Each structure stands twice: as C-alpha cells, then as structure tokens.
Amino acid sequence: MDKVSINGNDIYEVDEEMEALIEAADLDGKVPEAEPQRQYYFIKKARRYVDELAKELGRRPLACSVAFGCQMNARDSEKILGVLKAVGYEETDSEKAEFVIYNTCTVRDNADQRVYGRLGYAGSLKKKNPHMKIGVCGCMMQEQVAVEKIKKSYRQVDLIFGTHNLFKFAELLCTMFESDRMVIDIWKGTNEIVEDLPVARKYPFKSGVNITFGCDNFCTYCIVPYVRGRERSRDPKDIVREVEKLVADGVKEVMLLGQNVNSYGTGLPDDKKISFAQLLNEVCKVEGLERVRFMTPHPKDLSQELIDVIKANPKVARHIHLPLQSGSTEILRRMNRKYTREQYLDLALKIRRELPDAAITTDIIVGFPGETNADVDDTIDIVKQVKYDNAFTFIYSKRTGTPAAGFEQVLSEEEIKSNFDRLLKVVQETAHAQSARFNDTDQRVLVESLNEQDASLVTGRMSNNTLVHFEGGEDLIGQFVDVHLDECKGFYYLGHRI
C-alpha cells in the first residue's frame, strides 16, 4: 500500500486510486447518497477528528482490530482496519490503543464468553487512557440480548454495529466522534453489497475473497443464517477484478469465502449467473495467482463439475473441507443437512478416488439434541472410512432462536463428553496415519512465517493445507519454495528445502 502524505505530517494508508476518490469528496457539499462515494466522504471527514487527536497526542493514534470468528469474520476485520488506516490511525496488535474494535462471533457460547472477558479488559485500559474508544461489531451484535447486555453492563463501549452495515463503518466512526453517548446501529438485513472500500490485509501474500454473504441453509443448530442474513452472491466480474488487484499488490494465494460456496450464483441475474465451478475456473485464469483455496463447500451440492475443475487446475489447492456434522442419517435429517450418511460417504470416497492427493478435513458436532451413543458410533464409523486428514470436533452449543434449541437432549453432559473423547481419539489416530502418507515426498509450499519456537526455521503451507517447518530465513516469507518432507509429526512435517 502506498503511504500518502497530506499536509506534510499526517499519513493515510490507502492506494492512490482510492486516495483520489477520497480527496474528491466535498465536505462543504451535500452528503452523497450513493455508495461507496458516501463512505469516501465520511473517511475524509473522520480524518479531521483523527488529525485533531494526533495533534493532542503528538503522534498518530493507534488502532487495534481483533477478530474472534471464522475466515469471513477475519476478512471483515481487515475491512475495518482498512478504514481505520485510511482515516489516519496506525495499526497495533495491542489493545493499549486509542481505538479498539472487537469483531465478534456467536457460533458457540464459548465465543460469546470470550468477548465479554475482553470487553472487561478493554474497560480497565480505558480508565487509564481518556482518549480510548471501544467498538464492538460482528455476528454477536445481531442478537438483541447481547446488545442489551453490553448496554447495561459494559458502558465503556462507544460504538456497536452488526454484520449488515459494516460497509458504513467510516460513517459510524464520524457519528461516534460527534456523540458522547454509546452509538448503536444494528440492521435486520440488507441486499446491498458495497464494493471498493479500503482493506488492510493481515498477510501481504495471501488474502480471503468473499464470494457470497449470508446463508440460506438453516441447519437447525446454527445461528449463522440469523446473524448473517440471506445469501447474496457478488458479481463474478467484481470477484475477478478484486483477485487481479490483489495479485498486482503481491498476493499469491487467495481463499474464496462463503458459508456454502457451492450455491454461489443463485440470485444473480441470468446474464451474470455462473456456477461455483465456473467461477473457480475464472479465478484460476488470473495471471500471477499461484494458488486458490475455497471454504466451505456444503456436501449436499458439491458437483462433479467442481471436482473436474479442481482436477484440471493445478492452481486449486488439494484440500477439501467437507463438513460432516454427524454420521447418523437420522441426526443429519434433524440437523436439516439434506444428505444421508450414504450420500456423504459416496461423495467423500469419490473425492478420495478422483483427487487422491487432496486432504479431506471436516467439522463434527457431538451432543446434538437427541443424539444417542449409537449415533456417535455411526459418526466414528464414517471417520474410520473417510480417514480425515484433520477434523474439528465441537460439543453442541445451544443457540437461542434456532430450531434445535427446542429439541430434547437424551444424553447427560458426562455421556456427551465421553462420546466427544472417543470420537476425538479416532480422529487423531486416523489423521496421524493419513498425513504420514506424504512422508518422503517433495511439496511446493507457501512460506507464511518464521517458526514461533525456533527462529532458524520457517513455516510453510502445502497445497493440502498441512504445515511444514524447515530451515530458512525471513526472506522466504511470502515465497513459494519446494521442500522435501523428512518426518511427519502428526499434524505437521519437518522438512528441508530442495
């Protein structure tokens, strides 16, 4: 990103093209109604407030953007940070900052609890820094009870907004600066997708790219459709244009993001409608892009067309995250997953046959209301047959407002915990055996970081998403290199550069 110096002292981090559009905003004229022009206006306006603060502090104010949730939540936090940098804040990882914003997740109860803990901590910091402002946004804010609780017990919060109006963040910042009360703006939903707003990426060499927003699947345990709204697809041209821009800015790997990427395109006008497989193919054509990932494909509609596109495109990462949730057809029916255990198994084994070098990973929920020990046996059986390369296992968490919240539990907490433990044991055994199959092979990896424990090592990610540690320096970060895998350590490898 270019650093543009304005008035000789303040620095706003946006690219030149966007800077010109922000500069063109007329603060003495009418507030534009159309987006994104309206937000450019408010970015320019917010700069005045941040400038004033900078003068008072004698330095640029610091901003910290914390993400609690999935890849989409992380991507949203990059958009938030993009606006904060565009208005003149300097990024920091520490919450000892002038603006801290928590992007919340509410998929399970423990995600909620973490947020409350952090708000308490931020409140204690605010007592020491009179300039500090605290924002809370994201999925949890789409639930009225959470907002009520913050209003009542976390008065230190200055700004609350939800998932649907994230694009208005610059405008909300201005409202916050102009108000001495808690600013709250929550929308019930929206059809709007606003393009061309600032983004500050966490990694210079890889990036998430939204392809759909929201979810229409309504799995009975899941809060996401209620907090993210109805499914909307971005125009394929906007997606490809974003990927091209990212590549021009140094990105080598993208991850296409949606709650169910397979349903990409539904709702687009006929002249723009393409399938996810077609979109993936188009993205692969972007010159200079080296690797494409996607998350998450729903097993109910993973097409042969998609498998064929993956097969034909070496750029597509050899990793399919295929959430199982349960291996019992009856539980799947009650979860509203729309596939049977046999259909899932057929698909997973087909992927194993057709894409033999691809890792298959999954998500599994234990303790869904009504689940019996025999249902868990069915789940374990699938794990043994598919032999997942990795699996995320969760204990069911009741989400108020979802259909499953009204379903009856038949097992005790202890029984659920014991089912969880026996599932985890099988998952670990099969995953270990599975990843060892790449021992002694050569793999192309994207180097992501220095090794946390040993600074003489770097950590790279294979096409199938497995990590490998090998000797190397900081100069390799962001590069693709070829590595020989010497030793499998369970979920990761030790290797050397070839």
Ligand code: SAH
């Ligand atoms: N759209 C993705 C999932 C997003 S949520 C999909 O359909 O696969 C990520 C994971 O959280 C889910 O796959 C599920 O395993 C888990 N999850 C969702 N709601 C949950 C709940 N109420 N309790 C426990 N785990 C849950």
Ligand code: SF4
């Ligand atoms: Fe939730 Fe199901 Fe949608 Fe995934 S597909 S986000 S689990 S409702």
Ligand code: F3S
């Ligand atoms: Fe959490 Fe929202 Fe993602 S609830 S998992 S941050 S879509």
